[in-house]
Amino acid sequence: MQWVRGGRSSACFEFLALTLEVKDQAFNLHSLREPLDGRGFWRRVCSWRAEAAIRNAINETLRQMRATLAVIELYGPDEVASAAHRVERACLDLTMCAEGWVRTSGLPQFDWNTELSTVQRAREEFAAAVRPHLNATGASR
Known part of the structure; x- marks a missing residue:
């Protein structure tokens, strides 16, 4: 059980x-466009190579998140896994909004603060769900 608790905690x-x-990576991607003037015009401030590097970093981090999510699902309990899925979904939404906004110059700026708040709220709910199980002595699933 100590090994299970250690694996759960690490994950x-x-x-x-x-x-x-x-x-952080979504912010870096979002920052590839900046205001050109006060009339709502935006310009790209990156090379395609820099944008590709950030996208690759995002994809790798999301891949690592999914692998870690699989461990969380395995160790349970179900309410922790469900909370982790909500975090993953919020992170995916954030990165998709940032990528779409950078990719399509005609789009109006998305509400960055709302997307970040959604991720933060999901993280807090995940942390609250997992805390009671980190030091549990018996099987939780």
């Missing part, structure tokens, strides 16, 4: 750390 810590990476 949960890694999962939360990966969400912070996703937020």
Whole structure:
């Protein structure tokens, strides 16, 4: 059981750390467009190579999140896995909004703060769901 608790704890810590990476990478992608003037015009401020590197980093981090999510699903309990799925969905939505906004120059700016708040709220719910199980002595599933 100690091994299970250690694996669960490690997966949960890694999962939360990966969400912070996703937020940072999405911000980096979002920052590839900046205001050109006060009339709502935007310009791209990157090379295709820089954009591709950020996209690759996002994809790799999301891949790591999914692998960690699989561990969380395995160790359970179900309410922790469900909370982790909500975090993953919020992170995917954030990155998709940032990617779409950078890719399509005609789109109006998405509400960055709302997307970040959704990720933060999901992270907090995940942390609250996992805390009671980190030091549990018996099987939780």
